[in-house]
Amino acid sequence: MIVGKPYLISEITKCTPTVTSFKFKAEDGTSIDFVPGMFAMVEYRNEGTGERISRAFSIANAPPSSTLEFLISLIHGKFTSKLDTAKVNDRYYISAPYGQFKFDVNNKDKLLFLAGGTGIAPFMSMIKHIEGIKAETNCKVIYSVKFPDEIIQKEELERFKQDLDIETIVTVTRPKEGDGWTGEKGHVDATMIQKYVPDFKDRVSYICGPPAFVKALKAALVGLGVDEKEIKAEMWGE
Numbered sequence: 633m634i635v636g637k638p639y640l641i642s643e644i645t646k647c648t649p650t651v652t653s654f655k656f657k658a659e660d661g662t663s664i665d666f667v668p669g670m671f672a673m674v675e676y677r678n679e680g681t682g683e684r685i686s687r688a689f690s691i692a693n694a695p696p697s698s699t700l701e702f703l704i705s706l707i708h709g710k711f712t713s714k715l716d717t718a719k720v721n722d723r724y725y726i727s728a729p730y731g732q733f734k735f736d737v738n739n740k741d742k743l744l745f746l747a748g749g750t751g752i753a754p755f756m757s758m759i760k761h762i763e764g765i766k767a768e769t770n771c772k773v774i775y776s777v778k779f780p781d782e783i784i785q786k787e788e789l790e791r792f793k794q795d796l797d798i799e800t801i802v803t804v805t806r807p808k809e810g811d812g813w814t815g816e817k818g819h820v821d822a823t824m825i826q827k828y829v830p831d832f833k834d835r836v837s838y839i840c841g842p843p844a845f846v847k848a849l850k851a852a853l854v855g856l857g858v859d860e861k862e863i864k865a866e867m868w869g870e
């Protein structure tokens with residue numbers, strides 16, 4: 633059994649109608665180090681009933697830190713329904729870091745990030761790390777959301793474009809009449825990658841999102857001649 637350390641919720645911020653940012657601060661104030669892209673196991677415990685549920689969440693802030701931020705889609709499942717009613721100062725137990733979806737700091741000059749939905753979370757950690765270490769990274773992000781109001785941390789993404797050499801192209805897969813969306817529409821595919829990132833072959837590619845998204849884009853990149861070894865991927869949800 634994984635035994636986590638106690639953390640208290642320090643901030644809850646609604647990002648979109650379905651996704652909320654939760655910040656957890658280590659009760660003992662100690663920092664943990666991790667490689668951007670890695671995830672944590674977050675455990676809910678009810679001391680009264682003995683109920684325990686834990687789930688994996690990608691860390692969305694830069695290392696090292698005594699606070700961990702997660703961007704969580706509140707789907708009212710077993711774990712996320714606990715978060716529906718969570719309050720600042722609630723105690724959860726967190727163990728970290730885990731995973732092989734790791735940002736390679738030695739290969740950070742030209743990157744392509746492909747994100748679907750909450751799959752933007754590990755990229756937030758990577759980008760904030762790039763900012764923190766002042767790396768001269770040229771990074772293109774193609775970010776797929778169903779609806780325009782589902783863009784997570786939109787202002788941050790716009791700031792990265794202003795302050796860093798990191799541009800995000802958002803594509804909306806379910807545009808609706810009257811939603812005001814004038815940007816890119818439709819699923820990310822080989823044509824979209826070639827359109828916005830013509831030098832994709834010179835980049836290390838990272839993909840994160842639902843399984844269908846990750847599988848399709850891995851196949852698209854390989855179909856375009858990208859070496860599979862240059863592609864890192866993480867998937868969850870449906």
Ligand SMILES: Cc1cc2nc3c(=O)[nH]c(=O)nc-3n(C[C@H](O)[C@H](O)[C@H](O)COP(=O)(O)OP(=O)(O)OC[C@H]3O[C@@H](n4cnc5c(N)ncnc54)[C@H](O)[C@@H]3O)c2cc1C
Nearest residue numbers: 687688689690703704705709710711712750753868869870
């Ligand atoms: C490495 C890793 C990193 C992850 N990082 C994140 C993250 O940053 N943010 C995040 O929100 N989630 C993330 N997840 C998913 C998370 O661990 C949970 O699976 C998710 O929060 C649902 O848990 P639940 O107990 O509420 O739902 P459950 O009770 O386990 O599931 C309820 C139902 O919802 C379906 N379901 C599960 N996930 C989704 C989903 N995302 N969308 C729609 N339906 C779903 C299940 O198939 C099931 O039918 C990550 C998973 C992994 C493995």
